[in-house]
Amino acid sequence: MAKHKTPLLDQLESGPWPSFVSDIKLECENRAKNEKGVEFQIPADCPEDLLGVLELSYVDGETHWKHGGIVGVFGYGGGVIGRYCDQPEMFPGVAHFHTIRVNQPSGKYYTTEFLRQLCDLWEFRGSGLTNMHGATGDIVFIGTTTPQLEEIFFELTHNLNTDLGGSGSNLRTPATCLGMSRCEYACYDTQALCFNLTNEYQDELHRPAFPYKFKFKFDGCPNGCVASIARSDFSVIGTWRDEIRIDQEAVAGYVGGELAPNAGAHAGRDWGKFDIQKEVIDLCPSECMCYEDGKLSINDKECVRCMHCINTMPRALRIGNDRGASIFVGAKAPILDGAQMGSLLVPFVKVDAGNDYQEIKDIVEGIWDLWMEEGKNRERLGETMKRMGFQKIIEAAGVPFDVRQVQEPRTNPYIFWKAEDVEGGWDRDIVEYRKRHQQ
Amino acid sequence: MAFISSGYNPEKPMENRITDIGPREYKEFLPPIIEKNFGKWLYHEILEPGLLMHKAESGDEVYTVRCGGARLMSVTHIREICDIADKFCDGHLRFTTRNNIEFMVDSLDKAKELKKFLNEQKFAGGSYKYPVGGTGAGVTNIVHTQGWVHCHTPATDASGTVKATMDVVFEEFQNMRLPAPVRISMACCLNMCGAVHCSDIAILGIHRKPPMIDHKVLDNICEVPLAVAACPTGAIRPTKVEIDGKSYKSVAVKEERCMFCGNCYTMCPAMPLSDKEGDGVALMVGGKISNRITKPAFSKVVVPFIPNEPPRWPTMTKVIKQILDAYAEDARKYERLGDWANRIGWERFFEKCGLEFTEHLIDDFRDPAYYTWRQTTQFKF
Ligand code: HEM
Ligand code: HEM
Numbered sequence: 139m140a141k142h143k144t145p146l147l148d149q150l151e152s153g154p155w156p157s158f159v160s161d162i163k164l165e166c167e168n169r170a171k172n173e174k175g176v177e178f179q180i181p182a183d184c185p186e187d188l189l190g191v192l193e194l195s196y197v198d199g200e201t202h203w204k205h206g207g208i209v210g211v212f213g214y215g216g217g218v219i220g221r222y223c224d225q226p227e228m229f230p231g232v233a234h235f236h237t238i239r240v241n242q243p244s245g246k247y248y249t250t251e252f253l254r255q256l257c258d259l260w261e262f263r264g265s266g267l268t269n270m271h272g273a274t275g276d277i278v279f280i281g282t283t284t285p286q287l288e289e290i291f292f293e294l295t296h297n298l299n300t301d302l303g304g305s306g307s308n309l310r311t312p313a314t315c316l317g318m319s320r321c322e323y324a325c326y327d328t329q330a331l332c333f334n335l336t337n338e339y340q341d342e343l344h345r346p347a348f349p350y351k352f353k354f355k356f357d358g359c360p361n362g363c364v365a366s367i368a369r370s371d372f373s374v375i376g377t378w379r380d381e382i383r384i385d386q387e388a389v390a391g392y393v394g395g396e397l398a399p400n401a402g403a404h405a406g407r408d409w410g411k412f413d414i415q416k417e418v419i420d421l422c423p424s425e426c427m428c429y430e431d432g433k434l435s436i437n438d439k440e441c442v443r444c445m446h447c448i449n450t451m452p453r454a455l456r457i458g459n460d461r462g463a464s465i466f467v468g469a470k471a472p473i474l475d476g477a478q479m480g481s482l483l484v485p486f487v488k489v490d491a492g493n494d495y496q497e498i499k500d501i502v503e504g505i506w507d508l509w510m511e512e513g514k515n516r517e518r519l520g521e522t523m524k525r526m527g528f529q530k531i532i533e534a535a536g537v538p539f540d541v542r543q544v545q546e547p548r549t550n551p552y553i554f555w556k557a558e559d560v561e562g563g564w565d566r567d568i569v570e571y572r573k574r575h576q577q
Numbered sequence: 578m579a580f581i582s583s584g585y586n587p588e589k590p591m592e593n594r595i596t597d598i599g600p601r602e603y604k605e606f607l608p609p610i611i612e613k614n615f616g617k618w619l620y621h622e623i624l625e626p627g628l629l630m631h632k633a634e635s636g637d638e639v640y641t642v643r644c645g646g647a648r649l650m651s652v653t654h655i656r657e658i659c660d661i662a663d664k665f666c667d668g669h670l671r672f673t674t675r676n677n678i679e680f681m682v683d684s685l686d687k688a689k690e691l692k693k694f695l696n697e698q699k700f701a702g703g704s705y706k707y708p709v710g711g712t713g714a715g716v717t718n719i720v721h722t723q724g725w726v727h728c729h730t731p732a733t734d735a736s737g738t739v740k741a742t743m744d745v746v747f748e749e750f751q752n753m754r755l756p757a758p759v760r761i762s763m764a765c766c767l768n769m770c771g772a773v774h775c776s777d778i779a780i781l782g783i784h785r786k787p788p789m790i791d792h793k794v795l796d797n798i799c800e801v802p803l804a805v806a807a808c809p810t811g812a813i814r815p816t817k818v819e820i821d822g823k824s825y826k827s828v829a830v831k832e833e834r835c836m837f838c839g840n841c842y843t844m845c846p847a848m849p850l851s852d853k854e855g856d857g858v859a860l861m862v863g864g865k866i867s868n869r870i871t872k873p874a875f876s877k878v879v880v881p882f883i884p885n886e887p888p889r890w891p892t893m894t895k896v897i898k899q900i901l902d903a904y905a906e907d908a909r910k911y912e913r914l915g916d917w918a919n920r921i922g923w924e925r926f927f928e929k930c931g932l933e934f935t936e937h938l939i940d941d942f943r944d945p946a947y948y949t950w951r952q953t954t955q956f957k958f
């Protein structure tokens with residue numbers, strides 16, 4: 139018997155898409171039955187109260203959660219988000235209901251053994267409700283009480299050999315696409331780089347010392363499956379600078395209709411026979427392709443590596459061999475001055491595990507030094523860049539200025555020359571000047 | 578409910594403390610076939626909706642079955658997912674960026690059997706547990722934020738709006754018949770934790786009333802300078818108010834400057850802004866992330882406000898369907914929603930989608946606004 143009546147939420151149980159309401163109800167039932175005899179460390183019926191307070195929000199059209207109160211584990215400034223209900227008498231099970239972010243493994247592969255350990259811990263010491271995963275990428279545990287925080291952290295680090303993620307003004311949990319593990323487009327090992335940088339910067343991740351949050355995301359190619367160019371202050375996107383590898387036989391296979399174009403991605407509608415001229419050559423943004431006498435050629439020097447032709451004919455075309463990554467900085471959501479995409483900082487860098495990625499780390503640290511010095515409180519890197527000028531960031535990163543860093547050169551001539559840019563500097567003698575010009 | 582210690586000693590927090598160990602190494606979790614062919618993949622094919630085959634240089638083939646789900650999931654549900662992975666995939670699985678679950682097997686027969694099995698599993702309420710789909714030129718799972726389930730500043734619910742939307746576009750999740758992929762995202766307030774600003778279709782919770790000020794409470798609990806500093810538009814200033822002859826230290830809000838972001842409420846619980854009439858959703862369209870053919874792009878606001886209509890937000894889902902249908906009908910193959918709108922012109926977009934253009938859709942926020950006004954004689958009647 140449900141603790142609270144939830145007539146509105148019940149309407150979200152029908153329809154084809156998996157219902158979170160049905161799922162929470164299942165958890166309520168299982169906790170009530172408690173067949174395994176778990177000694178729940180927070181109220182067993184907290185999922186019931188979560189449904190109750192959510193139903194109340196559906197009636198009121200207003201949230202019933204408060205922020206307020208800093209909670210966390212000793213020595214860390216992030217990873218836990220305090221959360222309190224504003225109707226604690228009605229819903230005591232969720233009166234204190236904090237979030238814990240757990241750092242996910244790169245690429246989000248799991249063994250069931252590890253997942254079950256996480257489940258056991260979270261059933262025992264928390265609500266049994268999670269987000270798989272939060273928007274940044276973490277495993278998100280929704281809802282526990284303050285006394286359980288240290289206990290959960292202790293168990294995570296001692297028994298599960300894993301750590302918390304980030305929150306607050308620190309490095310947020312880095313995230314990556316699945317990269318080379320299962321994608322033929324990956325131009326570098328995104329998972330390895332993500333894992334390496336996450337470990338290198340544990341201090342920055344756990345102890346907020348930045349003006350505001352900072353995110354790393356890693357995409358293996360310009361398709362951008364983890365959206366790094368839109369969602370991370372430091373975005374590493376795989377690319378190549380030699381030739382797209384062409385298998386002419388397979389091209390003929392696509393033209394002849396033996397191979398399904400787009401790896402089958404458009405198979406649900408009859409778009410007519412595949413037309414290589416119309417669907418590939420004419421859509422190439424740099425107009426650098428040509429199909430003549432049954433032969434496809436690409437003027438690779440002009441190719442901007444948009445991925446279209448490769449996505450369309452994956453069995454015929456493959457990424458080049460001289461692979462590496464481009465680095466973009468400063469993406470952010472719209473608050474405050476408007477959304478920003480990442481801006482191209484480094485057109486090409488080799489992603490070199492042998493060197494422990496030192497070249498990339500030098501760039502990261504150069505940027506952090508400047509941002510920590512000059513960034514205002516709650517100013518994302520993208521905003522600092524806008525305020526100070528991109529040149530400052532490029533200098534701080536220690537990389538060369540490059541025409542690729544701009545879409546087009548500036549349209550105003552208001553150049554902030556510095557004294558050292560100008561022959562003879564700025565110190566001049568007015569007396570000398572007056573010798574040439576009368577007052 | 579007796580307290581059971583993990584071994585942690587509150588008297589000596591540093592005793593045996595382990596910190597800064599980072600996440601588990603991903604290599605521990607790779608299925609053997611993935612580990613073996615790591616970095617040596619030749620090509621892939623989507624054999625049918627939700628079923629992918631990746632071919633390696635070694636000749637190995639791995640078959641992936643992708644299924645959707647609510648990202649809010651219970652441990653009961655996760656354990657059931659584990660049971661499936663144990664039964665079919667030797668105890669391995671993965672989650673995608675957009676909250677889908679991927680099961681990997683080594684033969685097409687197993688993949689088909691698994692797909693059938695997944696499509697048969699239902700919740701007591703009737704919905705699918707593991708609908709297979711989310712591949713190719715269709716709609717995949719919606720990425721979203723917390724909403725009324727667990728945040729203090731939402732202007733709408735996240736899980737509910739997502740469920741209602743996915744129910745309405747479900748056929749597109751299980752098909753690949755759109756001109757290009759359509760990515761839908763949802764964030765429940767302007768802060769956009771989910772960063773929905775580059776989605777083909779974005780659902781965004783918005784408030785429309787400035788915060789109320791609970792002066793008597795504020796004096797006791799609010800760090801006034803923090804609340805002042807939290808406001809992105811500088812709308813808050815410290816002040817003194819007189820109530821029943823008593824003077825309180827408080828704040829004043831210059832209401833015409835408020836952008837309804839809720840940051841003040843994060844800092845100061847005496848400044849709530851949620852409101853049943855004031856709150857609702859805006860719809861934004863035409864953003865993209867990938868560099869395919871055209872550049873990544875931001876989403877644009879095309880519907881400034883739709884009231885909250887829990888539990889199923891019928892007006893909102895109707896408008897989303899309208900936009901999706903107009904796009905599916907009119908766009909060219911490979912054209913993302915925003916590319917289509919750019920090609921036909923936004924004046925046509927509003928016409929074809931049956932949307933009304935209002936003053937609220939003309940940007941007036943700081944410098945970038947100018948670049949969105951029309952500075953050419955080229956437009957369509
Ligand atoms: C001052 C502005 C902001 C405030 C007050 C704020 C507050 C919050 C809170 C309280 C949560 C946790 C909700 C919960 O799990 O209980 C959260 C989650 C999150 N925030 Fe923010 N946030 C702000 C701005 C942003 C911005 C600008 C971004 C993105 C660039 C962002 C990204 C995230 C992400 C990714 C999550 C996880 C969301 C999820 O997976 O549900 N936040 N934020
Ligand atoms: C045929 C070319 C493509 C292939 C082989 C491909 C491959 C993949 C793979 C392997 C994933 C799972 C990644 C992960 O979860 O870490 C993925 C997810 C994703 N990709 Fe792509 N991708 C392609 C094209 C694109 C394009 C053109 C876009 C954007 C228009 C795109 C956007 C995304 C997004 C948003 C996701 C998350 C989807 C989800 O989790 O359900 N991809 N893609």
Ligand code: HEM
Nearest residue numbers: 548549550551552553554555564571575576577944947952
């Ligand atoms: C030291 C600063 C400046 C000097 C020496 C200067 C000098 C001149 C000169 C010599 C002309 C041509 C006048 C003519 O046709 O006989 C001119 C035109 C003009 N100036 Fe400036 N100017 C200065 C600053 C500015 C500024 C700050 C602005 C705008 C805010 C401005 C706007 C214009 C405009 C609009 C014209 C007319 C251009 C046209 O022919 O369409 N000028 N200026």
Ligand code: SF4
Nearest residue numbers: 315321324358359363
């Ligand atoms: S970003 Fe590129 S490399 Fe990474 S999964 Fe997507 S298509 Fe593959």
Ligand code: SF4
Nearest residue numbers: 422441442444445447
């Ligand atoms: S990757 Fe893009 S730019 Fe390069 S040849 Fe192919 S379609 Fe043209």
Ligand code: SF4
Nearest residue numbers: 728730731765766770
């Ligand atoms: S988008 Fe806003 S309301 Fe939603 S979780 Fe983030 S801060 Fe909370």
Ligand code: SF4
Nearest residue numbers: 808835836838839841
């Ligand atoms: S809601 Fe945002 S803009 Fe309005 S007063 Fe509060 S902090 Fe300022």
